[in-house]
Structures are given as structure tokens and as C-alpha cells.
Amino acid sequence: MDFVITLAIIVIKIAVVFGAVLFHVAYATYFERKIIGRMQARYGPMEVGPHGLLQPFADMIKLFFKEDIAPASADRPLFYIAPAIVVISAMTALSVLPFFDRFVIADIDIGLLFLLVITSLSVYGIVIAGWASNSKYSFLGGLRSAAQLISYEIAMGLSLVGVMLMAGSLNLSDIVRAQHQHPLGMFAFPQFLGFFVFVVAAFAETNRAPFDLPEAESELVAGYFTEYSGFRFAFFFLGEYVAMLTMSAVAALCFLGGWTIPMFMTNAMPFLSYVPGIIWFLVKVYAFMFFYYWIRATLPRYRYDQLMAIGWKVLMPLAFVNVLITAFAKRWL
């Protein structure tokens, strides 16, 4: 009986997280268009619903009913599997994220490691998509993406090592609690170097501007998903936005204190402690997502070799230095 209840709770949790994330993805696209529109002296979507609020649903319906085309020379099984890999890897990553205190689908002790592993699996989907499409643009996009994701994976992993050292745990909930105990309340302050590396690597990991080379529309048409249409295209899109949300959530959990706010703030303004944790968490995630949009509206795109140079020559040494400093500080201070 206990087993059934536990199972039911897990299923309910999964359903809640799944629904919430899908809803957020839908409106992340809406707000991206609205916010960038505002930055670019235009309105963004206005037609469907008041202020275009129903636009995401219109888009979804459109993508759902579009013809599903596979190129004649495509490698069919791989072509069909690729988007599924991207979405599954993005969605699985959600299972270890604590959204607020004690709300997490799988509270495992290697949460952070699991997250890194699962998110990097999406590169298989991208490479396979690029290969299976049998198109040169897709192929180049897939190659770029593979190189980019692998090199930035290292910088990102190293930037998180500092956090692991400070928290003494790989469990994301424990990391948040460790930040709550910390006098500064957020690891973003003592780990500013790691935070910087993480933010840059997160942009590259999710293929977002200024590192959106794999899907650089001006060069490679649409990169690895050039040949995809309809629902499979939507899958890649979904995967990208879920990955963005995941990265924002990781930034919030590992560097910005997750669902807690620094102790000195609650001491100064006691009423803040009555605000539920999920609100703080969401505020931080939204702020990070806004940062994604802001950067996209501002910066030009890097070239492939420049991107590699930054990854290997700037970010990796910085992350290494950060790890060393943190380790020394932890040992002797």
C-alpha cells in the first residue's frame, strides 16, 4: 500500500512538473518575442488573444497539424529518433531539480552530476539529427554543435566544482541549504568567477546568442534542424527551451540561493520570510531567462573558431583558477 501511495505521489509530482514546465516553455517563447520586441521598438505578437497572449497555443496547434516531412535520402530511423533524444534528455534533467523546499521528484545525492550527464546527452540528438538529415547545412550545424557542446561542457563542469566544494555536497537541495547557512546567502558572491564562467557556458550549452552557431540562420539556414518540420521541429524547439529553463534553474539553485533569500535580507525585512520559496525560485529563474533574451537582442554572433578559442583559452583556465582558489580557501581559511 505504501508503495502505491509513494508511486502515486511521484506520478503526481511528475505530472505537475511536466505541466508547469510545458506551460513555462509556451510562455517563454511568448515573452521572448514580447521582450525582444520591446527592445527593438516593435510590439511582438498582438493578434491572437489580448496582446497576443494566446499566440503560444496558436503556434502549437500550427506545428501540430503541419505535414511531417522527412527528406527522401534521410536515414529514417535516426531521423525520427533524434528529436526524441533531445527532448528526453532535456526533460529528464528536470527530475533532480528542487523547485522549493522538499519538492523534488528524485532527491538523489549526485543530483548535480546527474544533471550534467543528462543535459550533455542532448548532443547525441543534435549530431544524429545533423547526420540523418543528409543535408550539408544540417551536417555542418551538427558538427559545430558537437564541438561546441563538448568544449563548453568542460568549462561548465569545472565552474560548478567550486560550488560543490563550498557546499560539500552534490545534492542540489543541500547546495541550496548550504547557501542559506552562508553569511552572504548566495554562492554568486564568493564564486563570482565560477558564476561568470557558468553563465557564459550556459549560453553556449543551450545554443543561444551569441553562441547560436549550430543554428545560425544567416549561415546554415537553420543548422541541424533545417530539414525538420512540424512536430519534430517543435520537439527541438521544446528541447532548447527546456534546456534554457533547466540552466536558469541550475543558476538559481547553485549560485543564487534557490528558493531561499539571504539571511541578512530577512533580518532587515522580516516580512520577506513569509513569501513562499517557490516565488523566490521563480523570480530568479525568470530573471535569468530575461538575461538570455536581453543578450540575444544585444550581441552579434561569434564565429566558430572564436567560440572555440573562448571556450578553451579563456573559460577553462578561469574555471581552473576558480577551483584552485576555492580549494585553498576551503582548506586553510
Place this chain on the structure above:
Amino acid sequence: MEQMEIEKDLQTRELTLNMGPQHPATHGVLRLVLELDGETVIKCTPHVGYLHRGTEKLSENRTYIYALPLMDRLDYISSMSNDVGYCVAVERLFGIEAPERAKYIRTIMSEMTRISSHIIWLATHALDIGAMTVFLYSFREREWLIDLFEMTCGARLTVSYPRIGGVRCDVSREFLDSLYKFTEEFPKRIEEYETLIDQNRIWLQRTKGIGVISARDAVHCGLTGPTLRGSGVSYDVRKHEPYDAYPFVDFEVPVGENGDVYDRYRCRMEELRQSNRIIRQCIEKMPDGHILADDAPDLDMPPEGRKRLIPDMSLSHACISLSDECEHITPAGEFYSPTEVPKGELGFYIVSDGSGMPYRMRFRSPSFVHASALPRLCKGHMVADVIALIGTIDIVLGECDR
């Protein structure tokens, strides 16, 4: 021995990438066949002609005045400049002088076109390199200019506004007021674009040292306009063979030094300021008077020379200068007339046999010449740079393919 054989088997081969004619960044229907080694371009072969409409041949089957609307369709984003260039050429053929006021109006229109063309260039160039916001900022100002065109001649894109010997209609007071307000506002807008990209590290890395062409090579390739001036050659038809009101206004010809993508970008940004200056001066100095020369040919200009006077001369006021009785409508001969359009030097080479239609009409279109410089520019750069280079030579395929 075995090792060597394996290596022989494992030889790499270049990837041939067909970029265009349907590609988001080839500015129309340019087709490039790229030989790639990884992402490095070994060889680039441009193919043009996907937008060929036979404009030269078409204009040989029309009287000079009927051929004018065809010129709009050459470089469709700077149609006013093409029209002015054509009118200047035909005026030189006929030996007509446009009235002073018409000259000023045409200069204003040419410079407005230069601004709107450079703005589009900046917008698409920045978008190709990934700076998305510049694109929409630029279109905001372009709308303003296009609205002003519409205010004057009713058309937004294919204007056909200039006439041989002047312009079609006079400009209104509101037009000049609104344009003056634009010239006051515009320098601030240029700064706005520049805050986004001018000193941006990514922009600098993407443009500096890319597509370098020396002054000597640039001249040998036949480059003109800002594409040439970016290499440090101060050649501008407006200065060297002035037409319309350019002799009466004060402006500088900005030149670059290194001949890379960044210098060409700087050149065009500076030209925006200079064009703004020219427009201001023209508005301030604009004289009153006629807008069409008295001896300008009108629409009923005959295609063939006529020996006899037509009895019904009801249209005689319509200034058929080349009177109906003369055998030759135009002076026979051939000549070349260059003008400075936003893209570079647009030349009209006209062979006249004395009839009302050109015997041979040939356009020296800057886009065509610039496209031919692409293989030289692209060699050794990466795929992403090819996009930047297509942008930097500023081509419009309508003009290239004619």
C-alpha cells in the same frame, strides 16, 4: 608501407556547399558554390543571373522616356538614385540642363536614397553577423524616409520620380519641414546604431581583418563606392564628375585604411552623416523656380525621326524640344555617363543612332562588379565570414543581373 597505404585511402576531400540561390543571407538570389575544407573556404564561385530580366534589351525597345520606370527595378532599394543616374545620362545625351530647383530636389532625393540604402545595408549586414536589434532600429528610420518619398510622388519603392530634364512634381513645404526634422534627428539615431555595434568586441572580432583588399587590388577589381573607399582610395563620382547640385554643396568623402569589413562599415556610417549634411544644405539653399526644363522631352516623344511637321500641334506646349520635323531626335554617337549610387558607380553607356530609342544601352552596375570580387575576398576565410563578406560588398541582385 601499410601505414602509407592506409593514409592514402583516408585522403580527405573538400565539401562542396551550394549556398543559394535560396538562402537567407545571400541578399536575393546570389548563388555561391563553396569548396570547404572543414569550415574554411578554399574556393568560392559566384553564379549570377537568377534575376535577369533583360532590362538592357527592354530599354532598347522603348523611347528614352518610357525606359525610365525600368531603372527603378535595377537596384530596387535605391530606385531614386538609379532614376537620377539615368536622367543625368539622357540629359547629357540630349544636351538638356535641368533647372536649378530640380537639381536640388534630385540631389536631396539621391541622398535620401543613399541613407535608406545604407540603412538597409547596415540592417542586413548586422543581422547576418547576428546583431538583430540594429536591423529593426534601422528600419524605423527607413520607414520615415519611405514615407517622405510617398508624400512627394505617391510611390514608396519604385518611384519613377525624376524626369529627363527635371523632376515630375514639386516638393511640398511639409515634405521639406519633415525632412529637415529628420536631418536633425538622424545623427542621434546613427549614434544609437553605433552604441550597439561600433565598439562591440564581438563585432570587432567578426569584422576586423576580414576580407582585406588592398587599394591596388580594389582598383583592379573595379570596385567603386564605399567598397573601394574602405581600402583608402578617395574616388567618388559626386566629387570627381559632379552632377546635379553636388558642386554647390560641401561634403567630405570618407575613406578607410585597411580595406577590411570594419573599415567599409566605418566608411558607410560616415557617409550617412555626410548625406545628412548634404540634405540639410540643399534644403537651406533650395532656390525657387521651375522643376522641369522647357526643352525636356515629353511622353509623346517619337521613337523615329520624322521628316514632316504634324499639322495638329496641340501638344506643342508639352515641350517636344526635338522638334517633330528634324530627322534626328537625338544626337547620334556613343558615350558613358557615371553617377554615384549608394552601391558605387552606376554608369550608363548609351549608343544612339539618332532615333528616339537607344541603339544599345548598357549599365555598368556596381553590384555585378562587386560580386566578381567575392572569390578573391572569400578565399581562406570561414563560412561565417562569407556571409559577412556578401554583406560588406553591398550587392543587390536586381542590379547585378539586370
